[in-house]
Amino acid sequence: VKGEGEADGVTDKHQVRLRVNGTGHELLVEARRTLADMLRHDLGYTGTNVGCEHGICGACTVRLDGAPVRSCLVFGVQADGAEVRTVEGLADGDELSDLQQAFRDHHALQCGFCTPGFLMLAEAYFAERGLVPPAARDGQPPAGASEEPAGAGGELAGAGGGPAGGELAEAEIRELAASNLCRCTGYQGIVAAMLATARSRRAAAHRER
Amino acid sequence: VLRYLVVEDCGVVINPLIVDGQVLGGVTQGIAAALYERICYDDEGQPVSTTLMDYLVPTAAEMCPVEVIHLQTPSAFSESGAKGMGEGGMIGAPGCVLNAVNDALAGTGASFDHIPVLPGEVCAALAVKGEGEAGGGVPAGAGVTGE
Numbered sequence: 001v002k003g004e005g006e007a008d009g010v011t012d013k014h015q016v017r018l019r020v021n022g023t024g025h026e027l028l029v030e031a032r033r034t035l036a037d038m039l040r041h042d043l044g045y046t047g048t049n050v051g052c053e054h055g056i057c058g059a060c061t062v063r064l065d066g067a068p069v070r071s072c073l074v075f076g077v078q079a080d081g082a083e084v085r086t087v088e089g090l091a092d093g094d095e096l097s098d099l100q101q102a103f104r105d106h107h108a109l110q111c112g113f114c115t116p117g118f119l120m121l122a123e124a125y126f127a128e129r130g131l132v133p134p135a136a137r138d139g140q141p142p143a144g145a146s147e148e149p150a151g152a153g154g155e156l157a158g159a160g161g162g163p164a165g166g167e168l169a170e171a172e173i174r175e176l177a178a179s180n181l182c183r184c185t186g187y188q189g190i191v192a193a194m195l196a197t198a199r200s201r202r203a204a205a206h207r208e209r
Numbered sequence: 210v211l212r213y214l215v216v217e218d219c220g221v222v223i224n225p226l227i228v229d230g231q232v233l234g235g236v237t238q239g240i241a242a243a244l245y246e247r248i249c250y251d252d253e254g255q256p257v258s259t260t261l262m263d264y265l266v267p268t269a270a271e272m273c274p275v276e277v278i279h280l281q282t283p284s285a286f287s288e289s290g291a292k293g294m295g296e297g298g299m300i301g302a303p304g305c306v307l308n309a310v311n312d313a314l315a316g317t318g319a320s321f322d323h324i325p326v327l328p329g330e331v332c333a334a335l336a337v338k339g340e341g342e343a344g345g346g347v348p349a350g351a352g353v354t355g356e
Contacts, residue, residue, distance in 0.1 A: 056261045107226040110234060178270035181261060185230060186237035187269035 016080045020045060021089030029076045035069070036060045038076030039086060047087040047116050051181070058180030061117035061124075062086050068124035068179075087116035090123070097133050098200065099123065102193040110184035117180050122194045125176050131201040170195055210240055210273050210306065218280040219294030220287070229277050232298045236275050239302020241267045243310075243324045 013028040020043060029038050036053075039045040039062065048071060051059035055073040062071045063085035090097040096104065099119060109115045126132070173194045177187055215232055222228050245265040248258045258264045283290030303324050310331070311320045319334035 052261055054260065107230045110230055174269045178268035181266050181268060183238070183266065184234045186233035186235075186275060187272050188233050188274060189230065191269055 014077045014080075016076055018079045018082050018084055020084045021086060031075065031077055033076040034072050035062070035064070035074040035076050035079050035084070036071035038079070039071060039084070042076075045086045045088055049113050049116055051113065051117075056181065057114070057117075058121065059114050059117040061120045061180065063120055063124050063127075066124065066127060068121050085120065085123070087119055090119060092135060097135075099126075099133065099193070099197045102197045102200075103190070106189040106193040106196065108185060108189035108193040114180060114182045114184075118177065118182070118190055118194075121176065121179055122197070126198060126201065130205065131198055133201070134204060169198065173198065210244075210309075213240070213273055213275045213302075214278070215275060215298060215301070216278045216280060217294070217297050218282050218292070219297070220284040220292035221281055221290035222279055223289060223291055225279075228279070228294055231295050232277050233275050235296065235298020235300075236302050237267065237272055237298075239299045240272070240306055241265075242299075243303040243306035243326065245271065245325055247325050247327075 010032060011030055013030055015026070016029055016038070017024070017026045019025070020039065025043055027038075027042055029042060033042070036048055036050050039048050040050070048062055049059045050072055051057035053072045055070045058070060060071040061068050063069070064071075064074065064079060065082050066085075090100055099122060103109055103115065103119065108118075123133075170191065174187075174191050177191050177194060182190060213236060215236060217232060219228060245267050248256065248264065251257050284292045307321060307324055307326065310326050314320055314331070314334075317335055318338040319331070321330070321334070
């Protein structure tokens with residue numbers, strides 16, 4: 001689709017259909033539009049923050065068909081037909097998700113700019129291991145939940161196990177958190193919040209078995 | 210850095226989460242200044258630390274858990290007895306880490322008086338000292354203080 005007098009290929013617009021947090025969207029975007037900018041400027045999901053704009057800081061992390069991606073490194077047109085989850089999809093109205101509540105309880109944020117990225121990174125990681133939030137277990141699976149493996153082989157090492165297992169799990173979570181940058185917290189609260197959430201979800205999953 | 214302990218006194222602690230958060234964040238920036246972060250320029254003055262990867266902001270993997278102990282000596286000059294507390298972690302950490310590096314190098318003859326101290330500089334300093342002992346002289350090396 002071309003605008004008036006535009007035939008240079010750069011400003012050509014392309015049709016994109018996608019779902020964001022379960023809501024369907026259809027829009028026209030330029031090929032050069034990043035997913036981050038498309039989410040923020042075209043669709044109004046401004047919870048996704050853009051930091052370095054070249055894939056280092058991870059502030060713009062969202063889930064694209066379940067997987068964590070730097071949305072500044074993905075073009076909007078690449079999300080055609082995809083299911084995108086952003087930070088706006090975590091809370092239920094005014095009620096924080098268990099992960100968000102853990103971030104609050106552990107003081108895992110100060111300025112908060114990196115927080116949406118860390119939250120979506122953690123949710124993608126947990127989902128790969130079958131550690132879904134309580135609401136999802138109650139029969140409202142988030143998109144992508146059905147395709148997520150039960151995680152027998154990829155379960156969080158040692159979560160819920162003995163002291164040695166706990167240390168192993170913390171190292172694993174710390175490695176995960178190293179994907180993204182935070183300038184305020186020193187990461188301690190972020191690692192603690194992710195670890196607490198992983199353990200409580202693991203414990204809840206065990207109780208249901 | 211395997212372990213880091215802070216003892217600090219910000220007077221009356223009003224919100225422990227925020228006070229700890231400021232200390233932990235400050236320590237991280239201080240350790241970063243001591244071991245990782247730097248702004249480099251080439252010979253023509255062109256900045257070459259142009260991404261966060263070149264500047265090298267530390268990630269969670271570079272940080273160890275930090276323990277904080279609070280002394281609470283109330284300030285006589287504020288209504289709540291609280292003092293400022295946003296800076297301590299950042300100010301103390303670089304000197305602390307540099308001293309730890311020099312302590313680790315004690316006996317080798319190498320020591321540093323600048324930050325950041327980078328792995329390559331430590332290796333180079335040790336190599337220079339090794340040659341120096343063998344050859345009877347110590348070449349003046351950037352960043353290596355005299356014995």
